[in-house]
Amino acid sequence: MAATTFPTALAVPRRSLQRSIAIYAKEAKYELLKNLRIPVYAISSVSFPLMFYVLFGVVLGGGNPAERAERATYTLATMGCFGVMAVSLFGFGVSLAIERGQGWLQVKRASPMPVSAYFAAKLFSAVVFSTVIMLLLLTVGTLFGGVHMPIATAARLIGILVAGSIPFCAMGLAIGYFAKPNSAPAVVNLIYLPMSFCSGLWIPLFLLPHGLQVLAKFLPPFHLSQLALNAVGLGENPTPAWEHVEALLAFTLICLGVAAWGYRRDEGKTYG
Amino acid sequence: MATVLERNQAQEPKMSAAISARQVESQKVSAVMVATTPSATQLHRTAGIATARNLKKSYGNIIALNSVDLHVRAGELLALLGPNGAGKTTLVRMLLGVARPDAGSVSVFGADPYDGHMQARLGAMLQVGRVPETLKVREHLDLFSSYYPAPLPLAETLQIAGLADIKDRPYGELSGGQKQRVLFGIAICGNPDLLFLDEPTVGLDVEARRLMWAQIRTLISRGKTVLLTTHYLNEADALADRILVLNKGRIIAEGTPSEIKSRAMGKQIRCTSRLTMEEVQQIPGVLSVKADRNAFELQVNAAEPVVRELLQRDPWLADLEVTNAGLEEAFLALTQNHNAESKEN
Ligand SMILES: Nc1ncnc2c1ncn2[C@@H]1O[C@H](COP(=O)(O)OP(=O)(O)OP(=O)(O)O)[C@@H](O)[C@H]1O
Ligand SMILES: [Mg+2]
Numbered sequence: 001m002a003a004t005t006f007p008t009a010l011a012v013p014r015r016s017l018q019r020s021i022a023i024y025a026k027e028a029k030y031e032l033l034k035n036l037r038i039p040v041y042a043i044s045s046v047s048f049p050l051m052f053y054v055l056f057g058v059v060l061g062g063g064n065p066a067e068r069a070e071r072a073t074y075t076l077a078t079m080g081c082f083g084v085m086a087v088s089l090f091g092f093g094v095s096l097a098i099e100r101g102q103g104w105l106q107v108k109r110a111s112p113m114p115v116s117a118y119f120a121a122k123l124f125s126a127v128v129f130s131t132v133i134m135l136l137l138l139t140v141g142t143l144f145g146g147v148h149m150p151i152a153t154a155a156r157l158i159g160i161l162v163a164g165s166i167p168f169c170a171m172g173l174a175i176g177y178f179a180k181p182n183s184a185p186a187v188v189n190l191i192y193l194p195m196s197f198c199s200g201l202w203i204p205l206f207l208l209p210h211g212l213q214v215l216a217k218f219l220p221p222f223h224l225s226q227l228a229l230n231a232v233g234l235g236e237n238p239t240p241a242w243e244h245v246e247a248l249l250a251f252t253l254i255c256l257g258v259a260a261w262g263y264r265r266d267e268g269k270t271y272g
Numbered sequence: 273m274a275t276v277l278e279r280n281q282a283q284e285p286k287m288s289a290a291i292s293a294r295q296v297e298s299q300k301v302s303a304v305m306v307a308t309t310p311s312a313t314q315l316h317r318t319a320g321i322a323t324a325r326n327l328k329k330s331y332g333n334i335i336a337l338n339s340v341d342l343h344v345r346a347g348e349l350l351a352l353l354g355p356n357g358a359g360k361t362t363l364v365r366m367l368l369g370v371a372r373p374d375a376g377s378v379s380v381f382g383a384d385p386y387d388g389h390m391q392a393r394l395g396a397m398l399q400v401g402r403v404p405e406t407l408k409v410r411e412h413l414d415l416f417s418s419y420y421p422a423p424l425p426l427a428e429t430l431q432i433a434g435l436a437d438i439k440d441r442p443y444g445e446l447s448g449g450q451k452q453r454v455l456f457g458i459a460i461c462g463n464p465d466l467l468f469l470d471e472p473t474v475g476l477d478v479e480a481r482r483l484m485w486a487q488i489r490t491l492i493s494r495g496k497t498v499l500l501t502t503h504y505l506n507e508a509d510a511l512a513d514r515i516l517v518l519n520k521g522r523i524i525a526e527g528t529p530s531e532i533k534s535r536a537m538g539k540q541i542r543c544t545s546r547l548t549m550e551e552v553q554q555i556p557g558v559l560s561v562k563a564d565r566n567a568f569e570l571q572v573n574a575a576e577p578v579v580r581e582l583l584q585r586d587p588w589l590a591d592l593e594v595t596n597a598g599l600e601e602a603f604l605a606l607t608q609n610h611n612a613e614s615k616e617n
Contacts, residue, residue: 030415085565103398103401106398106400111395111458113419
């Protein structure tokens with residue numbers, strides 16, 4: 001066969017590390033830029049958690065200044081968790097479902113783009129948005145809610161919640177491989193709104209019926225919010241931190257497994 | 273007494289103009305190539321750079337590809353011509369390594385494209401439902417260029433694809449034709465050796481189509497190899513060195529544009545008659561019949577036997593006209609012939 005005489009002479013040289021880094025950086029930059037310029041995504045993903053935080057953490061409820069400050073700190077952890085979740089699920093799941101279902105991912109895969117750069121860019125964008133949300137909530141809480149915490153504590157809280165975007169990005173990945181482009185936003189809303197309520201992000205768990213308290217143990221936002229609450233000294237149950245970490249890890253792996261299944265299922269058809 | 277008229281359709285002269293334009297272009301091309309890299313070009317001219325062997329693919333019980341063989345030669349423009357659902361996109365996706373055949377093998381630059389090692393030498397313009405709309409034209413090209421080891425300078429990509437004026441516009445604000453050009457720009461920005469253009473001119477108006485043709489010819493003149501899919505025989509005719517006709521997952525014809533045309537060129541008979549549609553349809557040699565106002569329009573391969581039958585069966589037959597079928601009718605005749613044959617089997 002004539003073609004077999006080609007590859008040695010004209011083989012494409014391996015990509016250098018430097019060039020790989022440049023690709024990852026550019027992919028990340030444009031993913032972020034793309035999301036920042038989508039008003040519904042950029043504004044709603046930041047303004048919703050902020051609005052709810054102001055409402056539930058700062059404005060509503062009475063009590064003495066100490067109680068108010070505690071509530072503002074507690075809500076900072078739970079609404080922060082809510083914000084991170086939304087950004088990850090929408091930024092990963094919905095955009096993947098759309099780009100996969102509408103053929104854009106296929107164009108990228110037909111190019112020499114390393115597939116991992118595509119996913120790394122989405123993760124990066126979720127991390128940036130998560131960080132921005134947390135910094136905003138922290139600022140508002142400190143200025144208007146009487147939140148007062150050492151820098152180290154604040155850094156730990158932000159670190160935990162931003163790292164906590166990973167399980168939800170994995171969940172987004174799984175949703176992105178199964179949902180159709182048009183139904184993906186609805187699917188995400190149907191999953192994450194009830195899930196965040198049942199995990200005690202809206203109303204503290206101890207105020208909810210016993211059944212829900214049991215159910216919460218199986219929900220990832222519960223575990224992430226507990227880690228965040230522990231970081232600010234407001235953890236409400238005695239479970240050691242590593243059990244929450246384990247639960248989140250297990251959840252991440254399950255989601256990645258489901259995503260891998262969807263990826264393979266997709267290969268024969270709308271590949272992406 | 274009926275009058276038999278033989279006349280060429282108005283399309284005919286235009287078509288030959290397109291052919292001679294193409295020939296002039298290809299002469300220019302070879303001049304350019306000899307001037308730049310003679311030895312390499314001659315070497316690659318004869319070698320196949322993409323091959324598919326006995327490809328099969330079905331989706332459920334739809335057979336998208338059925339034993340397809342294909343061989344793309346270096347430096348040529350190969351047109352894959354076929355109607356909707358013929359399997360063109362499916363074939364292109366397999367050559368790009370973004371879908372896997374059920375059976376058969378694909379080789380591009382001597383490797384399996386599915387392994388993803390030589391994508392740096394390929395460029396692809398695919399049919400996309402939606403492209404990220406908030407990124408600007410220049411940004412899309414900047415990103416895709418970065419994937420390739422030796423991309424074209426941005427200014428050159430913008431110039432070839434005709435995007436210089438709109439480089440700072442977000443994709444979402446562009447017109448359909450401009451969007452097509454951006455996808456074309458994305459395909460060429462990496463300066464790949466082999467380009468896959470899946471229906472590059474779909475939805476373009478006549479002028480934009482001519483412009484895209486000129487852009488594609490520029491690529492060929494730079495020594496690129498192009499595989500292009502199209503619905504239109506006149507497009508394949510204007511651009512291609514070789515045409516493969518794909519229908520229902522099978523390659524039903526292969527040859528130079530003039531070979532394909534002579535194979536496909538049928539005749540069209542027009543007449544008024546007292547016969548019914550069914551009776552006309554039953555005459556041997558009639559490929560299809562259409563009622564046009566009070567007349568019938570018949571597509572046939574050879575006119576004489578059908579005309580003889582018609583006159584015999586209907587002594588009152590009138591207004592008889594025989595014309596050369598236009599290019600598109602010819603293409604239809606070619607695929608419908610194939611459909612009729614496959615029904616008999
Ligand atoms: N992902 C898919 N799932 C199910 N069927 C598919 C899929 N992709 C293609 N097909 C079917 O395979 C056949 C060939 O499709 P293909 O897209 O290759 O045709 P095409 O020649 O590119 O058509 P067009 O000119 O309309 O683009 C069609 O019958 C189509 O319905
Ligand atoms: Mg197609």
